[in-house]
Amino acid sequence: MSIIWPGPLGQRALSGDRGRSLLTATRRNRPLTPSSVNMHERVLFFTGRPEPAPTPPPLTIGYEPLFWRPSLTRICPPGQRLYPFAIWWLLHVLRVFRNREYGVFLIRHASQWVHRSVVTPRFFRFPFMNVRDLQVGDVWTAESERGRGLASFALLSILRADRDGQRPYWYLVDEGNLASIRVAERANFRRTALGTRTSRCGIRFFGAYQIREQLHG
Numbered sequence: 001m002s003i004i005w006p007g008p009l010g011q012r013a014l015s016g017d018r019g020r021s022l023l024t025a026t027r028r029n030r031p032l033t034p035s036s037v038n039m040h041e042r043v044l045f046f047t048g049r050p051e052p053a054p055t056p057p058p059l060t061i062g063y064e065p066l067f068w069r070p071s072l073t074r075i076c077p078p079g080q081r082l083y084p085f086a087i088w089w090l091l092h093v094l095r096v097f098r099n100r101e102y103g104v105f106l107i108r109h110a111s112q113w114v115h116r117s118v119v120t121p122r123f124f125r126f127p128f129m130n131v132r133d134l135q136v137g138d139v140w141t142a143e144s145e146r147g148r149g150l151a152s153f154a155l156l157s158i159l160r161a162d163r164d165g166q167r168p169y170w171y172l173v174d175e176g177n178l179a180s181i182r183v184a185e186r187a188n189f190r191r192t193a194l195g196t197r198t199s200r201c202g203i204r205f206f207g208a209y210q211i212r213e214q215l216h217g
């Protein structure tokens, strides 16, 4: 079944199509128009590789980075909640994650953890990824620390730490999240696709990100 958005990014909804859900459109096997999907569900897929990415600028004094990795006894990154990190740990130890590169990049300032970026391999939520690919997501900076380059530093540091300079990285962001889009752009990531996040049996956690439209060949 092919689902197509005919218009360019940011095209406004066609008034007659308002209210038709993604599910209904999909079931009826009709082309999916931009108006079939709520704007908050439209996701931009960025891809990049470590090698063309710029070197991360030095962090301001007082900010400390940590690239946390799990082990059999290290379940939760410091300062983070058990949910969802205990689940990511389970997916890692049970090898649901398709490679061994799961990790969390953290930044601490004045004894507070002020930034995290989570690196995950392919699993059911990201079916479009290949086995060796990685995805940087759940990117978050404390509100009082935003705009200081922490998210950009984290993404560039994650890329720099990867010895496989050619590994494909994915970065998924809501179409309207300009700050996060800038983070991807600063790492020279390219917009490669547009898609949505789906639910399974009404449960968002078990849903997946689906590519609906390729933006580059």
Ligand SMILES: CC(C)(COP(=O)(O)OP(=O)(O)OC[C@H]1O[C@@H](n2cnc3c(N)ncnc32)[C@H](O)[C@@H]1OP(=O)(O)O)[C@@H](O)C(=O)NCCC(=O)NCCS
Residues within 6 Å of the ligand: 137, 138, 139, 140, 141, 142, 145, 146, 147, 148, 149, 150, 151, 152, 153, 172, 173, 174, 177, 178, 179, 180, 182, 183, 186
């Ligand atoms: C998105 C987020 C992680 C960015 O973190 P950050 O540490 O502030 O990012 P940076 O300081 O590296 O800034 C990245 C860029 O966004 C820009 N930016 C910041 N706020 C912005 C805004 N409201 N609108 C547009 N651009 C903005 C910055 O100026 C910077 O661009 P520049 O390099 O051209 O100056 C942070 O805003 C956040 O935690 N948001 C809530 C959670 C979220 O949306 N996560 C992303 C999920 S994909």
